[in-house]
Structures are given as C-alpha cells and as structure tokens.
Amino acid sequence: MKMDKEIVLTYNRLKELEAELEYLKTEKRKEVSEKIKVARGFGDLSENAEYDEAKKEQGEVEVKIVSLEKMLKNAKVIDEDEIDTSKVAVGTKVKIYDMDFEEEVSYEIVGSTEASPDQNKISDESPLGRALIGAKPEEVVTVESPNGEYQVKILEISK
Structure with missing residues (x-):
C-alpha cells in the first residue's frame, strides 16, 4: 500500500x-x-x-x-513553540546573502502547499528551500537550480 x-x-x-x-x-x-x-x-x-x-x-x-x-x-x-532556530527548517524565517547578486534576501520556509514566491514564502521542496534545510547561521550552501548552481550564506534564522 x-x-x-x-x-x-x-x-x-x-x-x-x-x-x-x-x-x-x-x-x-x-x-x-x-x-x-x-x-x-x-x-x-x-x-x-x-x-x-x-x-x-x-x-x-x-x-x-x-x-x-x-x-x-x-x-x-508545525508547532510554533517547537521551531528550532539553530538551523533552517519548515516554519523558520531565514535571511540569506546571495553571493551572485550580492544582496540580502529574507524568506520564510513553508510546506509546498503554502509556497508563494511573491510573498517570499518558499517551499522546502524548491531548489533553494532544499539547499537551506538543515543549514546553520554563517554556513554557505550551494543551490542546484535549473539555471545552474549558486551559493548563498545564511545570515540569520528566526521564527
């Protein structure tokens, strides 16, 4: 089954x-x-x-x-009280530094049914979301997107 x-x-x-x-x-x-x-x-x-x-x-x-x-x-x-901000997870907000575009961007990591890129809500299943899950502050992660790889640095994680 x-x-x-x-x-x-x-x-x-x-x-x-x-x-x-x-x-x-x-x-x-x-x-x-x-x-x-x-x-x-x-x-x-x-x-x-x-x-x-x-x-x-x-x-x-x-x-x-x-x-x-x-x-x-x-x-x-997701229980708001149980959200751990020591690493990126569904339910967290994350501020990243996009190394290619040299800019800071903030996102909320959500489940796929809530994704709304125009509201900076990205799915944990999107290329960026997948790369960010589990990452900690100051960590640099490589994102594998359809347009090629790029790197972002995690600046801050919050609820």
Whole structure:
C-alpha cells in the first residue's frame, strides 16, 4: 500500500484549508446542485450547455473536496513553540546573502502547499528551500537550480 506524502502546514494554513473545505461541502455544493436543477428545467439534456457546464463544475468541486480531505488527512502542523532556530527548517524565517547578486534576501520556509514566491514564502521542496534545510547561521550552501548552481550564506534564522 502506497503511503501518502506528509503535508507540512502552519496552523494558519490548516485553518484556511479547513474553511475552504467547509465552504465547498456546504455552500458550493448547494450552489452547483441548484444550477443543475435549473439547467434540467431547460429541457433536452443532450444539447443543454448550462447543464453540461453545471455538471462539469460539480465534478471539479468534488475533486477539490477529495483533494483537500486527503491533504488534511496527511497534514502535519508545525508547532510554533517547537521551531528550532539553530538551523533552517519548515516554519523558520531565514535571511540569506546571495553571493551572485550580492544582496540580502529574507524568506520564510513553508510546506509546498503554502509556497508563494511573491510573498517570499518558499517551499522546502524548491531548489533553494532544499539547499537551506538543515543549514546553520554563517554556513554557505550551494543551490542546484535549473539555471545552474549558486551559493548563498545564511545570515540569520528566526521564527
């Protein structure tokens, strides 16, 4: 039996996903069901675009519900109090010095479902995230990215 991959989440992200799941199961399901009912009233289902569209949306909603349920079942929530700032880990914020661009950049290391590069939240599975995990302050790590290797120095780790 294949084990499902553990999903690492912050408490806030867990609450967001639970709220989305609740919305999909209650309000969205009813909304789509109502669309199907209305579309059925238009008659011939073989040439009923509204019906086809509503059924398609229903399928998408159900797939999203199953996906969220699976994700939440495999969720591991990061306990803020247990975050160790002696090394880079999921849940830490890290300030690095990019040696190629000669600039300081700060990132928050998050699980893959929370990654948002435009908000400087990088996944532990990204090339930079993978290279940083386990590194300590003052350490220089090599990042293997699709564009080649580069080095960064860890300046500071915080919560």
